[in-house]
Amino acid sequence: MKVPPLVRRELGDEEIRASVNLGDEDVVCFTATRTLVYRGEGLLSDEKVVAYPHDFERLTVSEGRRKTKLTLYYADEKRDLGVPLDRGETVLERLLEGRLGVAGVTADDEGVNGVFRFSELTLVVTDAQLLKHIGGVTWDADFESYSFADVTGLDFEEGSVATAIVFAVDGRPERIKAPAEQAPAVQQTLQRALFAYHDVSSLDELNAKVGSEPDEEADAEDGLDLDAGIDPLVGGEDDEDESGGQPSERAARTPAAGGQRDTADGVNAAQRSASQSQPSTQRTPPATADTSADLASLESQVAELTAAVERQNERIERQEQVIEKLIEELRQGR
Incomplete structure (x- = not known):
């Protein structure tokens, strides 16, 4: 495993005994005395390392639909560690291994x-x-x-x-x-x-x-x-975690939905504009030269509207990519 420079600086003289990949760049590294959780730079946070010493007094575990939350209780504080559900048991084993070693x-x-x-x-x-x-x-x-x-x-x-x-x-x-x-x-x-x-x-x-x-x-x-x-x-904490996560996901999706409605309104306006620009069937047919000019003008308007719609679609795609990244980071407990 390639050790991130930030983790290497945090290690000092200690050695990594085991590690668990949490997805993307995130990883948990275990030494004899500490658990180091590395989070890569994302939309919601900068690159960082959080240390969990192995001298905790108590450990609780709660499982949600996507995450496992491990809560470590120390003499003067408690710290939460959230990991993907399918990594929870492995992280728990290594945490207890470190705790039992520190305790002798x-x-x-x-x-x-x-x-x-x-x-x-x-x-x-x-x-x-x-x-x-x-x-x-x-x-x-x-x-x-x-x-x-x-x-x-x-x-x-x-x-x-x-x-x-x-x-x-x-x-x-x-x-x-x-x-x-x-x-x-x-x-x-x-x-x-x-x-x-x-x-x-x-x-x-x-x-x-x-x-x-x-x-x-x-x-x-x-x-x-x-x-x-x-x-x-x-644990009962799962319900709190899950309910807390759902509104964020719904809110995250709102920009994309709004963008699609804006695009639809733009297309409808374009259609109305195009229909209003067409000559009425009740009028006397214009001369051939005038008809050609009207067609050229209409084609120009349609081309401009098409380009505008394409630009709007590109913005929506970029929004969706950002939203997907945001949701993924929320699921990983950042």
Whole structure:
């Protein structure tokens, strides 16, 4: 990736560990301690870089029709980061990877393989542990960690609505229920990370290598049952964002519509002028020379009107291009 000069100056001695393209020239760059968001020059803003330190205390996520908004809460402020919807999960993974590294929860070479959000549960699968956070926010300091070194068994119990992930640690099973549509992704990510950590290639091999008998009583006491309310984690802020965006788009389209009406009025006026210029059928036909002069005058008027219409159409096309660019920048959260 070609690093914009403005980002390079902001980096200082830090190195970019990962990056996500947001469309056009916009890009998010991740270092060990910060997330740098670069916005190229556009109709609404100048070229700039905004830094989001990884020492935030809390993180929330809300999804709209086009954008994902990540809100980072610090000790004295909060900052919003808006990205296209299809980039939201990738940016979230890298943000949490940076946060866990700064907090010392993960090692320097320990990456995040997946982040999964359910109703009030967030699971983070790293190279060496499974992290579980329960609550309305996506992340804060109130989470639990299960090291892969302590795993003694893994199983999956499929149901019509949810799949139970039976994750045994030191013989005590932790039951986590994932919605059926998201369960396959969770299963694949968790198995892939565990297999790599324990150097096995199948679930049977893993359980044979680390296995111990599960503690059924502990299962009953400590199990996490999320049968009720397995709705996607979507914040109420989405409605505010989306309703705020729609009037801007409607307003942006107004100049083009007005230009088209002006053009239509001009053409109608031209037609009326042309019709008024034509000789009446009730009058005595003029001489041949006069008729030729009238035709030449009419042709000249039509040519001038045609040129005016073409110029107006060119202006409308330029307006539409500007409006499309404006709408695109609004969608990207500028």
